[in-house]
């Protein structure tokens with residue numbers, strides 16, 4: 178496919194990627210924004226990116242990279258960052274998708290909002306060189322915010338991009354980016370580094386547990402990591418209990434065949450609890466006790482409804498609410 182698109186701009190929705198886009202548009206280039214859909218982004222991120230692209234007047238291409246992302250999360254060649262974030266492999270994956278899109282459209286180059294030295298794992302000089310090499314974009318990956326600190330790329334050498342109008346920003350301060358945002362009248366943007374759940378210590382702990390016990394996890398298993406309190410009863414058995422109404426609803430949506438759901442009824446506040454894995458009698462009792470513990474029902478015995486699908490929970494059992502010390506041993 179040959180279009181008049183000259184450059185593919187990576188669009189994460191963060192300020193740096195937006196500034197890189199504006200810098201390229203200012204040079205009169207025809208740009209397509211590419212957003213890599215990864216299963217670690219906050220909900221709502223895509224809506225925001227659509228707004229950004231609409232405001233800037235550029236087409237948006239969304240590359241769904243969920244399946245290859247899960248693969249690299251299982252075996253990252255370059256390891257994890259401070260949480261469970263496999264940033265180098267992730268950057269290579271995203272840039273490869275951009276390289277492919279560049280070839281499809283016959284565009285001259287790819288650009289990103291990366292800033293030298295801004296992120297310890299993926300934006301030091303060695304990392305920037307590595308991801309450029311491994312993505313097959315040698316010489317065709319421009320970082321407009323830091324370009325003056327890096328060797329000239331092919332589009333700069335060929336005069337498609339004016340290097341004099343690029344920046345030499347480095348480090349984590351973001352002062353220069355904020356000043357640049359001001360010149361473009363950009364006031365409304367997400368906080369830096371927000372957005373990747375794998376950098377959040379609580380989420381990272383759950384992801385680590387999932388990889389350890391269920392390396393063949395599904396997309397649904399991964400989605401569940403964002404919801405509720407998590408307890409591991411056995412290598413293949415997990416219990417997840419909602420913390421509020423929205424999580425209760427989400428658990429009923431994510432429940433699949435073979436799962437059991439639990440709830441205390443009769444007008445008292447109760448979590449919905451999901452049991453995933455072989456539902457043996459001990460696991461059922463444990464899930465019921467956890468549900469009773471987080472409900473408002475007074476003990477010593479609580480009647481818990483369970484079954485599937487929700488809301489037809491046809492079975493009931495009487496249990497004592499789970500004790501805190503026991504829960505702490507199971508909590509993920």
Ligand code: SF4
Nearest residue numbers: 262263264267268373
């Ligand atoms: S922080 Fe998350 S989304 Fe960003 S590069 Fe690292 S793993 Fe990928």
